[in-house]
Amino acid sequence: MRPGGWGRALLALGLVAAGGLAACKERPAPAQAPPAAAGPRVIPIRAKKFSYTPNRITVKQGEAVVLEFTSEDRKHGFKLPELGLRADIEPGKVTRVNLTAPRAGTFPFACDLFCGDGHEDMTGELVVQP
């Protein structure tokens, strides 16, 4: 670099820094986060050979929830016959099942798509509290 080059370099640096500061000052104050929307509680459930995680889901009677299923390996099913629920759970997809349990109790659910040896153990329960 020629003599004098440093001066120009520093000047350029100063301008960049000043520009940066100005940009900071001009930035508007961050907007207030919107209040959390009131909506059904979302319960994520992961399915894989040969289990659901969690395999015990607790809700309140009359509480609106969304069961949000994902699969970590292959296609599985979700069947909760006592409350008339059934869904396919496909990999790479989120399957949402709306649920408002009408009565208290413990309701078993299971995978109803044969997914290999151990498929019969792919079960869980929904506990509905009064």
Ligand SMILES: [Cu+2]
């Ligand atoms: Cu399965």
